[in-house]
Amino acid sequence: MLTNRQLFLKYLGQTSREPLMIEVERAEGVYLYSSSGRYIDLISGVSVSNTGHCHPRVVEAVTRQASAYMHTMVYGEMIQSPQVRYAEKLCSILPPALDNCYFVNSGSEAVEGALKLAKRYTGRSRIISFRNAYHGSTHGALSIQGSESFKNAFRPLLPDTFLSTFNDPASLEMIDKKTACVIVEPIQGEAGIILPQNDFLRKLRERCNETGSLLIFDEVQTAFGRTGRMFALEHYSVIPDIIVLAKALGGGMPLGAFIAPAAIMSALADNPPLGHITTFGGHPVSSAAGLASLEVLIEGNYISTVKAKTSLFREKLKHPLIKEIRGEGLLLAVQLQDPRQVKYVVSTSPAYGMVLDYFLFCNDAFRIAPPLVIEESHILMACSGLMALLDDTMRRFPV
Numbered sequence: 333m334l335t336n337r338q339l340f341l342k343y344l345g346q347t348s349r350e351p352l353m354i355e356v357e358r359a360e361g362v363y364l365y366s367s368s369g370r371y372i373d374l375i376s377g378v379s380v381s382n383t384g385h386c387h388p389r390v391v392e393a394v395t396r397q398a399s400a401y402m403h404t405m406v407y408g409e410m411i412q413s414p415q416v417r418y419a420e421k422l423c424s425i426l427p428p429a430l431d432n433c434y435f436v437n438s439g440s441e442a443v444e445g446a447l448k449l450a451k452r453y454t455g456r457s458r459i460i461s462f463r464n465a466y467h468g469s470t471h472g473a474l475s476i477q478g479s480e481s482f483k484n485a486f487r488p489l490l491p492d493t494f495l496s497t498f499n500d501p502a503s504l505e506m507i508d509k510k511t512a513c514v515i516v517e518p519i520q521g522e523a524g525i526i527l528p529q530n531d532f533l534r535k536l537r538e539r540c541n542e543t544g545s546l547l548i549f550d551e552v553q554t555a556f557g558r559t560g561r562m563f564a565l566e567h568y569s570v571i572p573d574i575i576v577l578a579k580a581l582g583g584g585m586p587l588g589a590f591i592a593p594a595a596i597m598s599a600l601a602d603n604p605p606l607g608h609i610t611t612f613g614g615h616p617v618s619s620a621a622g623l624a625s626l627e628v629l630i631e632g633n634y635i636s637t638v639k640a641k642t643s644l645f646r647e648k649l650k651h652p653l654i655k656e657i658r659g660e661g662l663l664l665a666v667q668l669q670d671p672r673q674v675k676y677v678v679s680t681s682p683a684y685g686m687v688l689d690y691f692l693f694c695n696d697a698f699r700i701a702p703p704l705v706i707e708e709s710h711i712l713m714a715c716s717g718l719m720a721l722l723d724d725t726m727r728r729f730p731v
């Protein structure tokens with residue numbers, strides 16, 4: 333009989349030559365468990381498990397909803413209490429203008445929906461995104477991705493898409509009256525955690541107002557307390573026309589959403605109707621899990637703890653290999669001297685009892701984005717393991 337490891341390699345489509353291959357048996361709080369040990373999760377499945385793994389309230393909500401009903405009908409036809417209650421809750425914590433929620437399955441699908449909505453509402457086709465941006469892997473989302481090398485093998489992609497440079501004021505000139513929308517991560521994630529500078533987001537907002545283009549914030553990675561505020565937009569006091577959410581939105585279950593003013597969203601309902609269709613979007617079990625996870629996040633006041641936790645990481649991670657720690661809240665990029673060191677750190681992290689990850693478009697930094705429920709004792713333990721791993725790395729790849 334083949335082992336699970338062998339089955340994984342034989343039957344699952346592989347997209348990487350070096351998967352981490354931890355065989356997960358269970359997960360709880362900040363830990364993943366396999367038959368060979370326990371790993372502290374320092375990446376949250378890439379910003380998903382903000383309230384930790386298998387929080388009892390989330391598990392309870394999933395179990396309760398699964399035994400009441402699961403899928404009943406394609407999105408938008410039936411009234412499902414987890415979905416409508418979650419939509420109401422989300423709109424109540426967002427800026428008041430963002431008051432209408434379309435639930436989908438994933439971040440990529442939410443991006444697709446947001447782009448279609450912008451085209452439909454403005455009657456324009458031009459889309460502007462940014463170099464080193466990541467918005468997902470489906471064809472539309474890939475078309476606006478900020479890396480030519482990732483895109484080239486899949487061309488032709490969507491026409492009328494243009495890449496601009498994040499934080500470059502000159503990029504504002506690209507936005508004109510033919511522009512349907514500008515889509516931007518308020519803090520760039522896969523670029524290696526790049527913060528906006530010099531009021532860049534506000535300038536984007538102003539230019540979009542001048543040209544009648546919609547501004548879309550992709551907060552798939554930055555929302556739900558990750559950066560120390562519920563939404564990253566709160567750091568900059570800039571309100572987009574559409575916000576895109578996923579990852580932590582589902583509390584560990586698959587869920588995405590694009591949220592806009594009702595007057596904009598209504599463009600999907602006529603001429604033609606059914607402007608976006610999704611079978612499983614806003615699945616009741618995912619919505620129940622997401623709502624429970626958000627309640628845990630709010631009631632546990634976890635977002636107010638993020639700042640001190642970030643400072644502890646920054647204070648404890650002082651090492652000759654570390655050039656810089658960038659980021660906001662618990663969304664951190666640890667910049668080393670050279671990509672070989674990063675590759676070694678990430679691939680060896682399980683041997684040191686932790687899980688770390690790369691960035692797609694920044695090969696000389698690794699990611700730290702633990703569940704927000706991480707405690708001081710976990711951080712101290714993780715940092716001492718990481719320092720030993722960095723010592724090991726320095727012996728192999730001296731500065």
Ligand code: PMP
Pocket residue numbers: 378438439440441443466467468469517521522550551552553578579
């Ligand atoms: N936007 C951003 C900013 C992301 O980080 C991601 C996922 N890494 C996506 C969109 C796509 O989300 P999904 O993988 O759920 O399709």
